[in-house]
Amino acid sequence: MKYRLEWNHKLKSNEKVRFSSDWVVGETAVQIGEELEATGKVTDLYFYDEKGTSWILKEMKKLLIEIEDDPHEITVYFDGGFLKETNQAGLGVVLFFKQGKKKYRIRSNERLDELESNNEAEYAAFYYALTILEELGVHHLSCEFKGDSQGVLKQLEGEWPCYEETLNRWLDRIEEKMKTLGLEAKYTVISRKDNKEADKLATQALEGKEIFAKTLIL
Template identity: 65%
Template sequence: MKYKLEWKYKLKGSEGIDFTSDWLNGELALQAGEELEGSGKAVDITFYDEAGTSWTIKEMKKLLAEIEEEPHDITMYFDGGFDKGTNRAGLGAIVYYNQGKKKYRLRANQVVEEMDTNNEAEYAAFYFGLSLLEELGVRQLSCEFKGDSQVVLKQLEGDWPCYEETLNRWLDRIEHKIEQMGLYPKYLPIERKANKEADKLATQALEGKMIHSKMQII
């Protein structure tokens, strides 16, 4: 989750000047708030999260302490590979996240039968990635979703229309799951070369090499 600060800068003989920060991660936002408070020049310091909820400095400290041991700062990569000859799809997903003071990477893949198109495989890969987030217990957080499928990400964002009934069903499933988990999604299309890790997982799934591993990033 990202946060922004709003505060009033005190001036002699004036009601003060209102300021708003950029969106920051929790630790940086709290540090900025504490330094502003310590300067003696800032009053009415308030934090806002991406859902519009407001927090005081005291409440922000308590919030960050509570979520510190939960997965946060989530980025998910996804990719789907489609085999026309067998109508099978290989799904690959990678989740990067922080928990406590440590950073982790979760890698997993899966094979699904009876796929019709590569776009459907991409949707299935996205949904598979969501299931990994659900297993981690991710709730009420902003998440970045990265993939090289413009179709999936642009349709999820609402920028492109979806006319295919099969893909619409995947859209509905994904949107329902995101709402159910209380996520605040950010859809970020990337180039194929930047998605090699997820692509490799999808290919390995079609080859029968199943992977589900978590490691700490040093």
């Protein structure tokens, strides 16, 4: 989750000028707030998250302590592979997140039977990523989802219509799961080259190689 600061700067003439910051991570936001208050020239300092919720500095510090042990700053890469001959799909997910002051990566895959297309495999991979987030206890946070399927991401974003009944059922499942988890999603289309790790996991799933690995990133 990122935060934006707003505050009034009091001039010698007692005139007040309103300022706001860029979006920054929580720890940086608190540090900026503390340094601003130390000047003695700041009033009406508030912190806003991406949903518009606001806190004062004391509340913001308490919030960071409460979420310190929860996964946050989450980025998800997903990809789906499909074999038409067998109607099998391989799902690959790479998930980056922070927990406390440490950063982790999860690599995971799964094979599904009886799917109909590569697009359905992409939707299934996205839903699979949501189940991993749910198992991690992620809720009411912003998450960025990155994939190389522009059609799927644009349909999830609501910019492109979806006319296939099978895919609409996946859309409904995804929207319901995201609503349950209270996720604020950002969708980013990337190239296949930038999604090669998730693609490899999807291919390995089709080959029968099951993978689940959590790694501390130093």
